Amino acid sequence: MDMKKRIYLELRNRTPSDVKELVLDNCRSNEGKLEGLTEEFKDLEFLSTINVGLTSVVNLPKLSKLKKLELSDNRISGGLEAFAEKCPNLTHLNLSGNKIKDLSTIEPLKKLETLKSLDLFNCEVTNLNDYRDNVFKLLPQLTYLDGYDKNDKEAPDSDAEAYEKGLDDDEDEDEVEEHDEETVPGDEDEEEGEEDEDEEGEEEEDDVSGEEEELNDDEDDVEEQQGLKRKREFDEEGEGDEDD
Template identity: 40%
Template sequence: MAASTMKEYIDKQLEKSPADEITELLLDNIQSTKLSGLEGHNFANLNHLSLIGCGLQSFEGLPCIPSVKVVDASENKISDLSPLVEKCPSLYHLNLCGNNIEKIEQLKPLAELKNLQVLDVFDCPLAEEEDYRDKIFATIPSLQYLDGFDVNNEELEDLEEFGGEDAEEHDHEDLDDEEEEEEDEAEEVGLDYLNSSSALKDDDSEDYIAEKKNGLKRKADAEAGDDVPLKK
């Protein structure tokens, strides 16, 4: 028998996995005017909370979930966003498409979310204003992308790579960059060795040596050129 309420659905999920092992919780289309069933549980590793089309009128019932980075609350009737500041301090991507966001003042609490970089308000009344994008970027200093585009109208091509759906990947970008730098340094060392007289003595033909060196150099340059990091 399918769960008819949020609490029933969450209870069923908790029968399968303890709360602290759940990283994604999808409550889409489970109708309720407020959240229920989340309180009293330790969702210590919850990263993604989806509440699409639930008929929510507020974030009432939302417990403190410091780990959550993505909240999709699109297609609801929410107007008050202030609970998110206290309950979801690490929020990175917030989808509010199709909610009752009519004035820029309603978004001002989000300025306190220092990690918030991706916001969606498409199909909200506020998005009908001609200069709504400028107002929102000015209101939320940390914001990088609004409705899929940055302040210069450059499109966010890969949300997962940027961190929206998989913020952990974004968290490891610095480490990935360091690994790429180490690989580049290793190739440079290899080229230096090949250029040394001791390495060149093994080849009889000077033309062959020059061709080999140039080929390796072109390969290293090509590989280095491919590793151009995305702007985050």
Template identity: 45%
Template sequence: MEEAIKSVLPATASLSPATVKELNLDHRCKSSRISGLDPFVGLESLSLNGIGLTTLEGLPTLGNLRTLELSDNRLTSGLDVLVGATPRLEVLKLGGNQIASLDALKPLCEFRRLLNLDLFENPVSRTNGYREKVFGMLKALEELDGADKDGRELEEEEDDDDDEDEAEESDEDDELMGKLNKSSAYGKMSAVEDDKSNDVAENEEEGDEEEEEEEEDDELFPRIKSGSPNELIPAPHPRPTPAPIPERRHIGPTQKNVFSSERGSNDSNLDRN
């Protein structure tokens, strides 16, 4: 066992064994008895599953030990060793051993703090009235082979608690996602409202431009109202201003004589010809 202990504690080799709180040697060696644990007086949890133990001799006094696992060994009796070595023991795992009688369990009555005992797959577990008798012997016991006095499996309750925790976490996740979705929806609605506002502003601008164009058209084409919808007609072209009539001058006598002499001269020339 000493070699197995060294193999699992390389990182703490420079530390005092008395400071080690937990030691697990499951299936790491084969030994019929316990050895090499004397320096580990501060242990609170010790696991020696499946190492071939046939006796508990060699177990040192471990005054702080709370949990001891001895499953899948070849133990048949000798549990009285535990009473003096582990006075504060609360959890004892003996599943898969060869304990056959209730008498072999009587030394455990000395424990005042033993809360959890596992004797699963021991011959004693097939004894008539086994559960009632063991709970009657061990007054502080709360769990035997994973179940309480009423046979309710405590692991399932723990699983139910885990399921409830998972359900609560799922509800919290759903609530968070709902808030995110609402926030996203509000963002989309806000974006739509912004688009609508932009469209209204653009329509108003287009309306203002159309009104300006209509005002310009009104200046060129006056509108007339009748029973029919408003129609645009071209404005009448302005009439041209008549040219001024030249002023008639009075022809005096002198001018008349001139015209007459010229006319007479022309007539005489015609006669000659």
């Protein structure tokens, strides 16, 4: 698929001014140049043209809001001075897998004052002695070169962090849903009410048992008194018979 047709499909009935991200990876460029991309994409912030056969960026339109530009796995060997004029607010530039051989080729990038990250993986320039030190000296505005800072600390992967955060949010939501399923609102009150009823029932049983014990004690007292009374009567009768 050629680049013009790809851009048309990526628009999806939108106007170019509505587009902030545009991915044209693996399509075909005509004569190694950008096609179909115009200054109408005035709000474009991210552009990816990986493996499209580019040899030059001279046809890059002026995109003042462009911040991230992916140009890896093309055949670019020079002409990088176009970036300062066409996209002066770039913060991330990926030129890995291109035909950049020496430091003089990337020297025009020092005019990109906002450039913080530059990737030159698999470019011949990376084989030069003291490559990293020299690039940081040449481009002092850089924070990361090939994914690492001057102290070899790896750059954070914002996309990965966002993805992980999304997973954490999903897990939190799942935990909330499980909690809601286990304890439906109102169930706790019902359970507490049932516990209170059980406790009251136990107290009532204890009270009844106590009353039964008291009744039994009273019955025992009555029987004992009746027994004593009969004994006295029997004794009195015996005494009367002796007197006779």
